[in-house]
Amino acid sequence: MNTNENHSFRLPAEWEPQSGIILIWPHEDTDWRPYLNEITEVYLQMADAITRFEPLLITVRDTEKVHSLLAERLTEGQIKRVTLFACDNNDTWARDVAPISLVSDKEPKGSLQALRLLDFCFNGWGEKFAAEKDNRINRQLYEAGLLQGVLENHKDFVLEGGSIESDGDRTLFTTTGCLMAPHRNQPLTQEGIDKRLRLFFPNVERVVWLDYGQLAGDDTDGHIDTIVRVAPNHTLLYIGCDDKEDEHYEDFRLLEEQLKQLRTIDGAPYRLLRLPMPDAIYDNGERLPATHANFLIINGAVLVPTYNQPEKDKVALDIIQEAFPDREVIGIDSRTIIRQHGSIHCLTMQLPLNG
Template identity: 35%
Template sequence: MPSDVSPRELGFAMPPEWAAHAATWMSWPADDELWFGHLDAVRAEYAELVRTVARFESVHLLVRDQESEDDARLRLGTLGQVQLHRVPLDDVWIRDNGPIFVRNEAGEVALTDWKFNSWGEKFQWKNDDRVPEYVAETLHMPRWNMQTVLEGGAIEVNGDGVALVTRSCLLTPTRNPGMTEADYSDLLSRTLGLDKLLWLDAGLENDHTDGHIDTITRFTDAQTIVTSVEPRAADANHKVMQRNLEALREMQDGEERPFRIIELPLPAARLEGAEGRLPPTYANFYIGNGFVVVPQYGDANDEHALEVLTPLFPGREVIGLSSRAIIEGGGSFHCMTQQQPEGEKWSGVER
């Protein structure tokens, strides 16, 4: 890998999630303490997520030990689309600790390996930080070894050079002290091919990621953005989500065109977990080959969220699955998945 040459200089950029996938990477839940005693229920929901994704595309499933492997095989049965890999793991949030894949105009794929420190050293992370290296070795795929902390859930791209991010996350001093908005713009231009960053202020209350964009606001195509809203003025999320909504309505793409903004409700019920309020959201959906899987919480707004999202994904089956136990860990389906774009492995040779 030419360490002095950036991905962009070689024609690489991060494709949008709705581009064709070769596979989805996932990590099996394993630590009951991290799930506050809910591990069995979490694994039941997670197994259904794996089965659903595997209906449409291949799944690479990381398991950290023999117990995890045995449990995964017992719950999943024989699924030809699922390949298990034994890898040391701390947790399941592969969107954040896994690789971010990039693709060039020739359709060749490589990956970027960013530093992961568990959202500012909140939990154990050293095993998870090595996952991109394992993925690169498994796929025999070249990687850029970055020296900056960046989580996949902190960026949302539209495939046309634009990305959504939050200040509350990227500018947190426990990630990359001293980095400014301009620094991130330059870095993500060189590494992920992004021409324009759209900055929102913050995310949901008590989100331990410090406000990942993928919990509140998402692209559904290059010109359409869905963003979470909370109508109740007394709720702590109301003002933050309203400011985000107003900011989005003023934003433009790289051609100075406004976006189509769609409001997506947050769950109606307030959920409490072992460490205070939980951050359930429907925006943490995952887009795959022919499907979109949307978290559901047994909430009054579950069906309405599906009604909002379904027409935004023509040609894809929009599927609601339970995430009521999974949200006890602070995240949901998008946080637990990482797409590998379709394409041939890059040879690592500069063209």
């Protein structure tokens, strides 16, 4: 039984109505420096796609420079949907830095009390990278009045947005590889973490732990948003691997078997949609974690990473369109993003609508 005092709140599914998207803009003192022009172009493409459908909140180090770049690319109407906030950062992975939002179906719609913004600790995926500046972003946005809702401090618990998936109802999905990885929340056991998750997210009655599906080159220890995504109508999109010579083959075969055994909270099998494993992409001899599963759902559209692999890109886009038939599916070349071991979903965080 959930005893959280915020029992009227729930973690919405990503496809529910949104009030905006958060981005953290790259600059020359981030790891993007060697290809800053290339990643800036990707950000401009994302900004263009997002602002066609909803507002965009961007934290930036140089607001004038970024505004000029956006003004050259976006229409006047799109620019009006952009808010720039001057704020320093270590890196740009908004998915794991920005607050995880809860919505209330009982509080008055449009009121600040209808949203809870959970501010967890981001520690660079288990203390691999510096994150002290990133950890201050949410508080700065909140104090500037740019986050609507009530900010809750949960800095005593490490939780990254990319490590969980919600169906908006009663089930939360995660991976044992990530949440049980070193330097996260030791000495908590899996049982202890499971209990904490159900307290943080009051609507969640069960946590589904996936045990397989680790992508080569992934810094996150296995974020679920790189391998399995939740869609409406009890649908799970997941990465499959057909090449028996691929290093991923056996692990992703076991993932597929685990997914086939899963049942919804009401006892029915999930509708499974299988996405192709992109052909291997290397950077200086290191395999990069290319995946079509790291898509972003926004109001009216889905932004999908592509990798200049026409056949597999098309298959992935068509399957994601099948999962989201009422949304426009927009492919964005993500070969530059994966050079820093993430993709579109990793760079973004949605803010739910509270009215």
